[in-house]
Structure formats: C-alpha cells, structure tokens
Amino acid sequence: xxxxxxxxxxxxxxxxxxxxxxxxxxxxxxxxxxxxxxxxxxxxxxxxxxxxxxxxxxxxxxxxxxxxxxxxxxxxxxxxxxxx
Amino acid sequence: xxxxxxxxxxxxxxxxxxxxxxxxxxxxxxxxxxxxxxxxxxxxxxxxxxxxxxxxxxxxxxxxxxxxxxxxxxxxxxxxxxxxxxxxxxxxxxxxxxxxxxxxxxxxxxxxxxxxxxxxxxxxxxxxxxxxxxxxxxxxxxxxxxxxxxxxxxxxxxxxxxxxxxxxxxxxxxxxxxxxxxxxxxxxxxxxxxxxxxxxxxxxxxxxxxxxxxxxxxxxxxxxxxxx
Numbered sequence: 001x002x003x004x005x006x007x008x009x010x011x012x013x014x015x016x017x018x019x020x021x022x023x024x025x026x027x028x029x030x031x032x033x034x035x036x037x038x039x040x041x042x043x044x045x046x047x048x049x050x051x052x053x054x055x056x057x058x059x060x061x062x063x064x065x066x067x068x069x070x071x072x073x074x075x076x077x078x079x080x081x082x083x084x
Numbered sequence: 085x086x087x088x089x090x091x092x093x094x095x096x097x098x099x100x101x102x103x104x105x106x107x108x109x110x111x112x113x114x115x116x117x118x119x120x121x122x123x124x125x126x127x128x129x130x131x132x133x134x135x136x137x138x139x140x141x142x143x144x145x146x147x148x149x150x151x152x153x154x155x156x157x158x159x160x161x162x163x164x165x166x167x168x169x170x171x172x173x174x175x176x177x178x179x180x181x182x183x184x185x186x187x188x189x190x191x192x193x194x195x196x197x198x199x200x201x202x203x204x205x206x207x208x209x210x211x212x213x214x215x216x217x218x219x220x221x222x223x224x225x226x227x228x229x230x231x232x233x234x235x236x237x238x239x240x241x242x243x244x245x246x247x248x249x250x251x252x253x254x255x256x257x258x259x260x261x262x263x264x265x266x267x268x269x270x271x272x273x274x275x276x277x278x279x280x281x282x283x284x285x286x287x288x289x290x291x292x293x294x295x296x297x298x299x300x301x302x303x304x305x306x307x308x309x310x311x312x
Binding site: 044045046047048051052054058061068072075 | 104105106107108109110112115116118149150151152154156171175179183186
C-alpha cells in the first residue's frame with residue numbers, strides 16, 4: 001500500500017527517511033502513536049489467558065536499559081574515578 | 085486511564101459478544117527477546133545468528149566500557165539470580181493459583197447464566213401450562229352455569245313451597261272456623277233441647293216413670309234369678 005500507511009516493520013531501509021517524513025509528529029499524533037504501541041504490546045503479551053513472565057520482564061528490562069542510558073554519564077565518571 | 089485495548093464494537097459484528105481472550109501471549113525466548121527477532125534474522129543468518137549478534141554486542145559493550153562493571157553489576161547479578169530461581173521454582177504454582185481464581189470467576193458467571201436460563205425455562209413451561217388451562221375454560225363455565233341453574237331452581241321451589249303452605253294455612257283456618265261454628269251450634273241445640281225436655285217432665289210424669297222403672301227392675305231381677 002501507500003507509504004504513509006505501512007507499519008515500521010514493513011518499510012524498507014531505503015524508504016525510511018520518507019516514511020519518517022510522513023509521520024505525524026504533533027502532540028496528538030505522538031500520543032496516538034504511543035497509545036497504539038502500548039495497546040499492541042498489552043494485547044500481545046499481557047491481556048491473555050495464560051501469560052508468563054514475559055509480559056512484565058520485558059517492561060522491566062526496558063526500564064533497566066532506559067535508566068542505564070539516562071545515568072550513563074554519571075556512571076561512567078564514577079567508574080573512572082573509583083577504579084584507580 | 086483508558087488503555088485502548090482490543091477494539092470494541094468497531095467491526096461489522098457490532099452486537100456479537102466479545103471474542104474470547106487469546107490463550108497464550110506472544111512467544112518470547114529467555115523471557116526477554118520476542119521470537120519475532122529470531123525469525124527476522126533466520127533467513128540471513130540461520131539459527132545461531134541472533135546468539136552471535138548477542139555475544140558480539142556484549143563483548144563490544146564490555147570492551148568499550150559502554151557497560152561499566154561496578155558494584156551495581158554484582159547487585160544486579162545477585163538480584164537476577166534470585167528472581168530467576170524464584171520464577172523457576174514457584175512459577176507453575178502461582179500460575180495454577182491464578183488459573184484457579186479465573187476459573188472460579190468464570191464458573192460463577194456461568195452459574196448465574198445457567199440459573200437465568202433455568203428460570204426462564206420454568207417460566208416458559210408454566211406459561212405453556214397456563215395456555216393449556218385456558219382450553220378448559222368452557223368446562224368451567226358450563227359447571228358454573230349448572231350451579232346457577234340449580235340455585236335458581238332451588239329458590240323457585242322453596243318459594244313454591246312457601247306459597248303452598250301459606251294457602252293451606254288460610255284454607256285450614258276457614259275449615260276450622262266452619263267446624264267450630266257447627267260444633268257450637270250443635271252443642272247449643274243439644275243443651276236447649278235437654279233443658280226443654282227436662283222442663284217438660286212434670287212431677288206426675290216423673291213419679292210414673294220411676295214406678296215403671298221399679299217394676300221393670302223387679303221383672304229383670306226375677307228373670308235373672310230364674311236364669312241363674
């Protein structure tokens with residue numbers, strides 16, 4: 001189908017910039033995108049009859065990675081100074 | 085916050101009940117990496133591709149110190165090992181317990197539904213019975229009509245009897261009056277006749293009759309003596 005309506009996984013690498021250009025970056029658009037992503041994740045891994053640890057473990061792992069990324073500057077400095 | 089969950093009532097089947105939840109979630113390997121990633125890399129790199137990628141990335145992060153090893157690493161390692169041990173050991177029990185809770189909820193809802201269905205079915209049966217009873221209305225009305233006819237007949241006969249009794253009483257009264265009158269007349273006449281006769285008996289006649297009686301008595305005593 002047309003470029004703007006395809007999902008990210010279906011976009012080829014060369015078309016990525018154009019696809020990004022067609023995205024909707026207004027606040028409502030971003031919010032809608034976040035909602036869609038969350039609902040997709042929720043319905044796939046959490047809102048099932050017999051889920052496992054995968055649902056929240058991926059969320060926790062993402063949180064760990066994100067917080068490590070945010071604190072990287074701080075961590076790298078401390079490590080540099082601590083190991084003498 | 086309303087998480088826009090599965091789209092409700094947006095398909096053609098607006099009035100159908102909600103589709104049931106999927107049984108299992110998406111496949112995830114080692115609890116962290118979705119299966120789609122492995123399938124994504126399989127055509128180009130085969131089965132070991134993602135693992136090689138992971139190892140290479142890990143060594144790169146370690147060597148370039150993008151991931152520094154400090155006290156937090158040790159803490160993370162301990163916490164992770166404890167968590168994994170707990171999940172592996174008690175995961176099945178927790179899952180069974182949660183399933184049991186779900187089962188109870190579903191069973192309760194089902195019980196309510198079955199109760200409602202049973203009540204409605206008994207209501208339907210009773211309704212049918214009532215309809216069958218309606219057919220017997222004609223017999224009911226016939227019986228009632230018979231009852232009323234009997235009541236009327238009885239009342240009529242009672243009144244007839246009353247009339248008869250009353251008339252008989254009046255006629256008896258008249259008859260009794262006539263009898264009484266005749267009786268009184270007879271008595272009075274007899275009395276009057278007796279009085280006159282007694283008056284007409286003169287003393288002379290009385291003596292003659294007494295002498296005759298004595299003679300008669302003597303004759304009778306003689307004949308009685310002769311017979312005995």
